[in-house]
Amino acid sequence: MAVTAAPVEKFAERYIAANPRSRDYFERAAQALTGGTTRTTTFFDPYPPCIDHGAGSATWDLDGNRRTDFLNNYTSLILGHAHPAVVEATTRAMELGSAFAAPTEYELRLANLIKARVASVERVRLTNSGTEATMFAMRMARAITGRSMIAKFEAGYHGTHDYAAASVSSGIPDEVKALMLDLPYNDIEGTEQRLERYKDRVAAVIIEPVQGSGGVIPADKAFLERLRELTSAWGMLLIFDEVISLRISPGGAQEYYGVSPDLTTMGKIIGGGYPVAAVGGREEVMAAMDQRRGTGFVPHGGTFNGNPVGAAAGIATLERLTPDVYERLNVLGERVRMGLGDLFERRGVPATVTGIGSLFNIHATREVVRDNRAVQRGDARFLKALMLGLMNEGYWLAPRGMGCISTPMDESTVDGLVAASERVIDQMEA
Ligand code: PMP
Numbered sequence: 001m002a003v004t005a006a007p008v009e010k011f012a013e014r015y016i017a018a019n020p021r022s023r024d025y026f027e028r029a030a031q032a033l034t035g036g037t038t039r040t041t042t043f044f045d046p047y048p049p050c051i052d053h054g055a056g057s058a059t060w061d062l063d064g065n066r067r068t069d070f071l072n073n074y075t076s077l078i079l080g081h082a083h084p085a086v087v088e089a090t091t092r093a094m095e096l097g098s099a100f101a102a103p104t105e106y107e108l109r110l111a112n113l114i115k116a117r118v119a120s121v122e123r124v125r126l127t128n129s130g131t132e133a134t135m136f137a138m139r140m141a142r143a144i145t146g147r148s149m150i151a152k153f154e155a156g157y158h159g160t161h162d163y164a165a166a167s168v169s170s171g172i173p174d175e176v177k178a179l180m181l182d183l184p185y186n187d188i189e190g191t192e193q194r195l196e197r198y199k200d201r202v203a204a205v206i207i208e209p210v211q212g213s214g215g216v217i218p219a220d221k222a223f224l225e226r227l228r229e230l231t232s233a234w235g236m237l238l239i240f241d242e243v244i245s246l247r248i249s250p251g252g253a254q255e256y257y258g259v260s261p262d263l264t265t266m267g268k269i270i271g272g273g274y275p276v277a278a279v280g281g282r283e284e285v286m287a288a289m290d291q292r293r294g295t296g297f298v299p300h301g302g303t304f305n306g307n308p309v310g311a312a313a314g315i316a317t318l319e320r321l322t323p324d325v326y327e328r329l330n331v332l333g334e335r336v337r338m339g340l341g342d343l344f345e346r347r348g349v350p351a352t353v354t355g356i357g358s359l360f361n362i363h364a365t366r367e368v369v370r371d372n373r374a375v376q377r378g379d380a381r382f383l384k385a386l387m388l389g390l391m392n393e394g395y396w397l398a399p400r401g402m403g404c405i406s407t408p409m410d411e412s413t414v415d416g417l418v419a420a421s422e423r424v425i426d427q428m429e430a
Contacts, residue, residue, distance in 0.1 A: 004382070006284060006379070006382040006385035006386075006428060007380045007385055007427070007428060008384050008385045008388065011200040011385055011388040011389050011427075012045070012046055012388060014092070014392050015046065015388055015391060015392055017048055018063065018065060018066065018202075018392065019047075019049055019263075020063060021061075021062035021063045022047060022048070022049045022050045022061055022062050022063060023046075023047060023048070024280070025050035025062060025183070026047035026048070026050070026271050029050075030131060030221055033233035034127075034225075037084070038093060040316065041052060041398075043073065043398040044387075045384075047424070049061035049063075049065065049067070049391075050062045052064075052083075052299065053082075054069065054080075054081030054082060054307075055080075055081050055082050055264060056081060056082075056083075057069060057080050057081075057406055057408040058411045059081065059083070060426035061196070061290070061394065062347035065394065066394055066418065067391065067394050067395060067396040068171065068394060068395050068396065068404070068409075068413060068416060069081065069396050069406070070154060070395060070396060070397050070403030070404060070405075070417060071277060071396050071397055071398050071402070071403060071404075072404055072406050073268075073273065074244075074268070074398065074402075075212070075226060075244050075247060075268055075269075075359065075402075075404045075407055076268035076269060076271065076273060077273050077318065077327070078247060078268075078269045078274075078321065078358075078404075078406055078407065079083050079317055079320060079406060079407050079408070080088040080406040080407060080408040080409075081273075082191055083208070083272075083316075083317075083320075083407075083408075085316045085317075085319075085320060086216070086272050086273060086313050086316045086317060089272075089312040089313060089315065089327065090104045090272075090309050090312050090313050092199065092312065093106065093308045093311075093312035094183075094309055097307065097308070098225075098307065098308070099303070099304055099308065099309075100308075102308075104308045104311075106306070106308040106311035106312055106315065107126055107306035107308070107311050108270055109311070109315050110126065110270070110276070110279075110306075110311045110314045110315050110318070111126065111321070112280060113282070113314075113315060113318040114230070114266065114267075114270060114280060114318070115319070116248070117153065117250045117252075118242075118251050118252050118254065118255075118264060118266070118280065119251055119254065119255060119260065120240075120254055120260045120262075120280075120281060121259055121264055121280035121281060121284060122277050122280075122281070122282050122283040122286070123280060123281065123283050123286035123287075124280035124281075124286075125278065125279050125280070125286070125300055125305075126276060126277070126278050126305055126306040126311065127276075127277045127278060127279060127300075127302065127305060128275045128276070128277065128302060128304050128305065128307075129159065129161030129275060129277050130158070130159050130241075130243040130265060130266075130267035130268070130277045131158075131160050131161050131277075132159075132161075132277065132281075132302070133159075133243070133265035133266065133267060133278060133279040134158040134159050134161070134164055134206065134243075134265050135159070135161040135163070135164070135280075136207065136249065136275060136279050136289070136298065137206065137239045137263045137265050137279045137281075137369040138150050138163055138203070138204060138206070138239070139164050139264070139298050140237075140263065140285065140286070140288040140298050141203040141204030141236075141237040141239065141262075142203045142204075143288050143296070143297075143298050144203075144237065144285065144288055145203040145204070145235060145236070145237065147200070147201055147202060147203040147236075148181070148201065148203065148205075149179050149181055149198055149202045149203060149250045150163055150180055150181070150202070150203060150204055150205075150206060150207040151180075151181040151182075151183050151195060151198070151202050151204070151206070151236075152164075152180065152205070152206050152207070152302040153182070153183050153184070153185040153207055153211070153214075154182050154183065154184055154185055154214075154371070154372060155185065155211060155213070155371070155372030156185070156206070156207065156208055156211060156214060156241070157208070157211075157212060157214065157373075158206055158208075158215035158265075159184070161184065161286070162176045162229070163176065163179070163180060165175060165178040166179075166182065167182060168415050169289065173223035177352050179262070179381055180391070181194065181195070181198055181202060183195060183221070185211060185214070185217070185370075185372065185373065186217070186219060186220055186223050186369045186370045186371050187223075188220075188223050188226045188227075191223075191227065191230075192226070192230060195230060195234070196234075199236075199286060200234075202234070202378055203236060203237065203414045204231075204236055204237040204238070204239050204262075204263075205227065205231050205236055205237075205238055205239065206239040206241055207219070207224075207227065207238075207239070208240075208241045208242075208243075208244065208245060209212070209240055209242065209245050209252075209253035209254065209256075209259075210244065210245040210253055210356055210357075210359065211249065211302055211372065212243070212244035212359075213369075213399075213402075214244070214371075214372040214375070214401070215354060215361050215363060215369060215372055215375040215400070215402075216354050216355045216356070216359045216360060216361035216402055217354055217369060217371060217372070218354075218355075218356045218359075219253075219260075221239075221257050221369075224257050224259045225257075225259055226304065228257070228260070228261075229261050231262075235283065237262040237263060238261045238262050238263075239261060239263045239264070239265065240252070240253065240254055240261035240263070240264045241263070241264075241265045242254070242264050242265060242266050243265055243266060243267035243268055243277065244268060244359070246268070246270065246331070247269055247329075247357060247359060247404065248326075248356055248357030248359065249326055249330075249357065250307065250321065250322075250323055250326055252264070252266075253354055254331045257355075258355075261281070262281055262282060262285050263279060263280070263281035263285055263286075264279070264280050264281060265278070265279050266278045266279075266280070269313045269317060269318075269321070270317070270318065270399070271310050271313060271314045271317075271385055272310075272312075272313030272315075272316055272317030273313055273316075273317070274309060274310035274313040274314070275304075275306075275310055276306075276311060276313070276314050278347060314336075317388045320407070325407060326357070326358075328407075328416075329357065329358035329367070329405045329406075330357045330358055330415075332358065332405045332409060332410070332411070332414050333356075333357050333359060333360060333404070333405050334360040335411065335414045335415075336353075336360050336403070336414045336417060337353045337354075337355050337360050338419070339415065339417075339418035340353045340360070340362060340417075340418055340421060341353045343418055343422055343425075347422070347425050349425055350365065350366050350379060350382065351364050351365070351366075351382070351383075352365060352366060352367070352368075354368060354369050357379055357402050358405040359402070359403075359404050360402070360403050360404070361400070361401050361402045361403070362383070362386065362397070362401035363375055363378050363381040363383070363401060364378040364379040364380065364386070364401075364405075365377060365378035365379070383400070383401055383427060384399070385402075386421070386424055386428075387399050389399065389423075389424030389427060389428070390417075390421065390424055393420040393424060394420065395416070395417050395420045395421075420425050
């Protein structure tokens with residue numbers, strides 16, 4: 001099949017014909033919300049579906065289209081939509097009042113659940129987003145080391161604050177950009193060489209042990225181990241951004257790899273679908289945020305920090321995520337990776353699947369994908385057609401090909417995605 005002929009326009013026409021109410025919504029939205037959305041990542045061409053509701057593994061849009069949701073709000077809904085336990089827990093919490101200028105038992109319960117799972121986390125602070133978590137992790141590292149540079153990896157995503165978005169957003173001062181160092185992912189020699197040059201200036205290295213938005217690319221174990229050695233030797237903090245990777249096992253990627261960071265940022269699943277995230281780490285590192293120290297600490301205000309409704313959702317979710325649940329999710333993740341991989345092979349389609357645990361990503365390339373550079377060399381047009389074709393077939397993945405498993409899914413859900421992908425390939429060849 002000539003992939004350059006991927007029928008994006010034909011699939012877009014079909015999409016538009018089946019989604020008139022979402023189109024109308026989008027046109028109205030564009031008159032009030034810049035770009036018709038309130039979140040850059042949810043837009044795709046021609047326009048995203050406007051959701052009416054979600055339940056379990058599916059969503060329904062304004063036109064009544066049902067889609068099996070493999071996107072799960074970018075991996076955060078591990079129990080699927082409107083899980084009864086989460087609905088009950090949040091309803092109860094809401095009835096008790098939405099937020100207070102004082103702690104509630106909820107935030108401590110959530111903190112203890114996180115502590116009990118993530119081995120390197122002895123103390124936690126709850127934030128409202130992964131963005132805040134990485135921002136405070138970087139700030140603590142700077143406060144502790146007295147150094148100002150932060151190293152991150154190419155295509156690593158850590159949210160939207162200035163330091164995290166320095167290489168992708170306009171409006172960020174050159175002075176800020178100059179404090180960020182980009183390292184090559186999964187390339188230990190390249191990383192070591194570059195980091196050594198700045199070894200007296202770098203406060204922390206932040207890494208996603210499984211790159212999420214870069215393409216669901218797991219780091220090599222030896223790469224993470226060496227990174228741990230180098231950062232320790234050079235007096236830098238190692239921050240694991242586990243906002244997505246906490247999904248792969250109860251103790252996150254650090255448990256899976258057996259590598260222990262100084263600080264960990266978490267989000268998505270720990271909020272059970274609500275805006276709750278966290279930064280945590282060893283006691284002496286997290287002490288940087290302890291207000292009882294008086295001077296020299298990192299203040300952490302936030303009107304909604306640890307709000308009881310979000311914390312209740314997180315508690316209800318984590319309590320349900322027992323080791324056997326992770327095991328089941330991961331088996332289904334493997335099934336989807338194998339199923340799609342075999343399909344692409346059998347049909348001679350130039351696509352491959354990466355992932356780990358319950359996470360996967362389709363890439364429009366035949367290359368072995370070990371970093372985002374390989375992803376970038378893929379056929380963007382083919383990927384776009386495949387994702388749009390799947391939307392038309394009732395399957396929802398991220399426009400960049402990412403998906404994940406939620407607990408309401410089973411073998412038939414996964415096999416349904418593989419079968420739908422084959423139908424889309426048929427349509428591409430027709
Ligand atoms: N870090 C990682 C690894 C993420 O994937 C994300 C969000 N996708 C963030 C940080 C930022 O989290 P939030 O969107 O909650 O600000």
